[in-house]
Amino acid sequence: MxxxxxxxxxxxxxxxxxxxxxxxxxxxxxxxxxxxxxxxxxxxxxxxxxxxxxxxxxxxxxxxxxxxxxxxxxxxxxxxxxxxxxxxxxxxxxxxxxxxxxxxxxxxxxxNEYLTSGVYKETDGSFVISPINLGILPGLTEPDVLQSLQLFPGIQSPSETASGLYVRGGTPDQNLILWDGIKMYHSGHFFDMISAFNPYITEEVNFYTGGTKAKYGSRISSVIDITSFNKIPEKIEGGAGFNMLHADFYIKVPVNRKIAIIGSVRRSFTDAFKSITFNNISKRIFQNTKISDGKKIFQGRGIDFLTERFYFIDHTIKTIIKPDDNNKITFSNIYNRNELDNEFSGQFDQSISDNIDINNRGSSVLWNHNYNRTFSHAFQAYYSNFDLDYSGLSYNENEEVTLYETIKRNMVHDFGMSFDTNWKINKKSKLGLGYQLSSNKIHYQLEYGNQVKNNVFEVETFIDKHSNNSHAFYSDYAYKNSNKLTINVGLRANYISTFKKFFFEPRLHLNTQITPCLKFKSSVEQLHQEVSQIVEFETKDFGLENQIWVLADGVNIPILKSFQLTGGFLFNKDGWHIGIDGYIKKVNGITSLTRGFDNNEENKNFFQGKSDVLGLDILIKKKIDNYRTWLSYSLINNRFTFKEVNEGYPFPGNFDIKHHFTWAHSYSWNNFNVSLGWNIRTGRPYTRALNVVKAENDFGTKYTKINSNRLPFYNRLDVSAFYKFNLSSVKNKWNAKIGLSILNVTNTNNLLKRTYREFDFVDQGSTNTVFQEIDKFSLGITPNLSFRVKF
Structure with missing residues (x-):
């Protein structure tokens, strides 16, 4: 029994x-x-x-x-x-x-896989990108963090750069870019042609285009939140590789079961070896700038002295400490630098030099603590420092003015801290409360000097210094009823010391299941931005880096205010993914300084206006076994309105790309992957100048109506492929990958920008002014080869 x-x-x-x-x-x-x-x-x-x-x-x-x-x-x-x-x-x-x-x-x-493997769309409307798991994308053999975003509908790069991201009509300086909680003020290498973030130590990128969580502030367009490796590995892991521009190395070292150190370094070798890839990129960057003009001056005259040094370096180091299951502390550091030295000396007492040094460094500490399964907090502090230093010199013994010298400096010091609490109220609801402090000091200095023959050197100096402390109190509430209904509600209150007032930012995101295959989503938000970039005209002849960071002062630089409303549908069935998003975006506080109008006599005057954006994004994706294809289309109508410009009537924004179409394909077979992508879009608007605009004592119309003309259609075909293999008989011990990419396979001569340059000439005793048309073209056919090893 x-x-x-x-x-x-x-x-x-x-x-x-x-x-x-x-x-x-x-x-x-x-x-x-x-x-x-x-x-x-x-x-x-x-x-x-x-x-x-x-x-x-x-x-x-x-x-x-x-x-x-x-x-x-x-x-x-x-x-x-x-x-x-x-x-x-x-x-x-x-x-x-x-x-x-x-x-x-x-x-x-x-x-849901959004575009390819490693890209997902969350129920809160954000996108999650895992560079390590990212599938092959056209034109990329390596997972560039920022270039990957350009394949999303509504994301454009009219300047054909990696970090020049225009998100739903917003400008690049309106994107909040965080690396381990550190605000980044410079995010590109080689004048933004590639991103400044090493993808091989990046664990995850959270990307928001609307319905942003209340913990994110200080920018009005998008959020790009980058998190580096955040786990303690069980053994030493690492990797190394190179392409035709740079080489890199990273390593993850577990000190013990509770501590790990992760480091990376990446450096270009273009100052020692100039590949075809670098030569093509340099041609694209420096065309119609002071540097290319200087080379033309000395062409055929003989050069006594020549220095050409152009390189970048970035490195990171992170320490992870996990004393127990309820606590984790991380220390993160990042540094990136771009340096350019160009000097020419000729045989006729002539010399030209341009030197630019751009640094962005930052540090952060993060402490996560879990009190129990329902309540936790996170404390973070960060420091970010941006420093731009440019000096230009032109000397000609045979001219009346023998020496021109320009010095430009722009510095940003940003310190901040935050405290977040997260409470899981029940199985369906969560509540987050937090506080943030951000302290900014921004300095701008311009020295412009010249020396007339046999005279003293005269210098004119402009200095601008501002500081601001911002305090933010915010709350996020999330409700999720299975996959049928998701609601995220947020409220952020920003106190900005410069204005001595609060700015309130309500946010809402809704996601509901209509049928098993169809979802409806919508979001609404109001945002503010007190730090932005303006166009600096005094050194415009250099042709590069003529935008500087400034603080809103309420007089010349108003605070930016944005309101955005979105709505759309998602359809998923049998390998089909169809997404449709419509949105309205209104921005107040834009100025002719922040968005200077090319080739208009009014461009140096200060005008304040607004931007109205109406857009539609469509994505259609299908996967058949190992083959993926997706079509994306963006319709954007971006209109500027300035009371003093164009008689107060709206006109197309400077980067109003009305139609943008992308068709991409990828195919994988065993360890071989190939991708092909085609981009076509309408050209940028511009203001056309007349051939002869004035004669002596006779002033006429210089330009047509502002932004009333458009450049031709942009058309580019990119391809990439890579092959993975093992270098060791032990599986997954030593993995290798070799890749090849070709940008602009058809070598299409796309026109990116058109400007004009005035010059005078004397004809029969009369002085006449004419305009020389200056065109800037896209990157030509550009191959790149890469090789990587992982252990």
């Missing part, structure tokens, strides 16, 4: 354990954290290799889930399979094949 009773108790216990249910809410939660919770919740043991679950995330929500349901959901979203050894023990193994690109529905689990 005792034996029968014992067997009955054991069987009943096993049955109860197998039927035990739990409540779970995961939103791209690391698989390692999910496993820890499952072991505690169901009293089971999961055996696995730690490398197997790296960079794996799970999205799952259920109030009454069985263990089997949770494991099935994980298998549907990862490349993991669970093998049951006993009622309590499981083994995790790698699946033979897994398709993460198809929308899957398992117990209310929906997994």
């Amino acid at each position: 005792k034996f029968i009773l014992t067997v009955f108790i054991i069987m009943s216990s096993l049955q109860m354990m197998s039927q035990k249910k739990g409540s779970f809410v995961y939103n791209r939660t690391p698989l390692n954290d999910v496993i820890i919770e499952l072991e505690k919740e169901f009293d089971i043991k999961l055996s696995f290799n730690s490398e197997l679950i790296e960079n794996q995330f799970v999205t799952f929500q259920s109030e009454d889930a069985l263990l089997e349901s949770v494991l099935n959901a994980i298998e549907g979203q990862t490349n993991i399979e669970f093998f049951k050894v006993s009622e309590r023990y499981y083994i995790l193994k790698h699946q033979a094949t897994i398709d993460l690109t198809t929308t899957q529905k398992l117990n209310e689990v929906v997994v």
Whole structure:
């Protein structure tokens, strides 16, 4: 009888354990954290290799889930399979094949790949990019953090640069770029042709174009929140590689189970070796600038002295300390530098030199603490320093004015701290409260001097210094009822010391399931920005880096105010993904200094106005086995209105790209991947000058109506391919990748910008002024080869 009773108790216990249910809410939660919770919740043991679950995330929500349901959901979203050894023990193994690109529905689990692998769209409207897992993109053999964003609908780069991102009609300085919580004021190398962030130590990029969380402030266009590696590895890991522009190296070192150090360094070798890739980029950057003009002056005359040095370097170091399961402390540091030295000396007592040094460095500390499963806090402090230093010199012994010298400096010191609390009220609701302090000091200095023959050197100096302290109090509330309804409500109150007043920023994002395949989403937000860039005209002849950071003062530089309303639909079924977004965006406080009008006599005057943007973004994507294709289309109508310009009537904004069409393809076969992409868009608007605009004592119309003309259509075809292979007989010990990309395969001569230059000439005793047309063209056909090793 005792034996029968014992067997009955054991069987009943096993049955109860197998039927035990739990409540779970995961939103791209690391698989390692999910496993820890499952072991505690169901009293089971999961055996696995730690490398197997790296960079794996799970999205799952259920109030009454069985263990089997949770494991099935994980298998549907990862490349993991669970093998049951006993009622309590499981083994995790790698699946033979897994398709993460198809929308899957398992117990209310929906997994959406947005463009390619490594790009996901969250229920709060944001995008998540994992550079390590990023699939191949046209024109890129390496996952450039900022260039990857340009394939999103509504994101444009009219200047054909990596960091020149115009998000839904906004300008690049209106994008909040964070690296481990550090505000970045310079985000490009080679005058913004590539991004300044090493993708191989980047764990995740969170990208917001609307419905921004209330913890983000100080910019009105978008948020690009970059997080570097944030986990303690079990063993030393690293990688190295090079392409035709630079080489890089990174390493992750676990000091012990609680401490790790992660470092990276990347440097161009263009000051020692000039590849075809670099030569093409240089030609694109320096065309029609003081540097290219200087080379023309000395062409054929002989050069006694020549210096050409153009390079960049960036490096990072991060320390992770995790003393226990409830605490994590990280220390992050980043440094990037761009330097240009160009000097020419001729045989006829002539010399020209241009030197520019741009630095952006920053540090941050972050402490995360979990009090329990429902309440946590995060404390962060950061410091960011931007420094631009330019000096230009022109000397000609044979001219009346023998010496021209220009010195320009722009410095930003930004210190801040924040304290966030997060409270999981119940299974459906979360509440976040926080405070932020930001202290900015911005300095601008311009010295412009000249020397007349046999005379003293005269210098004119302009200095501008401002400082501001901002205090922000904010709250975020999130409600999620399975996948049927998601609501995020936020409110941010900014106190800006320069204006001695509060600015309030309400935000709302709604996501609701209409049918199993169709979702509706909408967002509304109001934002403010007190730090922005203006056009500096005095050194415009240099042709590069003529925008400087300034603080709003309420007089010449008003605070920027933005209101944005969006609405759209998402459709997912049978490998099809269709997204439609419409939006209205209104910005007040733009000036002719922040968005200077090219070639207009009024461009140096101060005018204040507004911008009205009406846009539509469409994305259609389909995956068939290992083949992906997507079409994106953006319609943007961006109108400026200035009371004193164009008789007060609206006119096209300086970067009003009305139609932008992208068609991309990618295909993978075994370890080989190839991608092809075609971009076509309308040209930028510009103001056309007349051939002869005035004769002596006879002033006429200089230009047509502002921005009333357009450049021709832009058309570019890019291709890229890479092949992965092992260098070691031990699988996944030494992995390698070789890649090739070709930008502008058809070598199309796209016109990016048109400006005019005045010069006078004497004809039959009369002085006449004419305009020389200056065109800036796109990058020509440009190949790039890369090779990488990971260990």
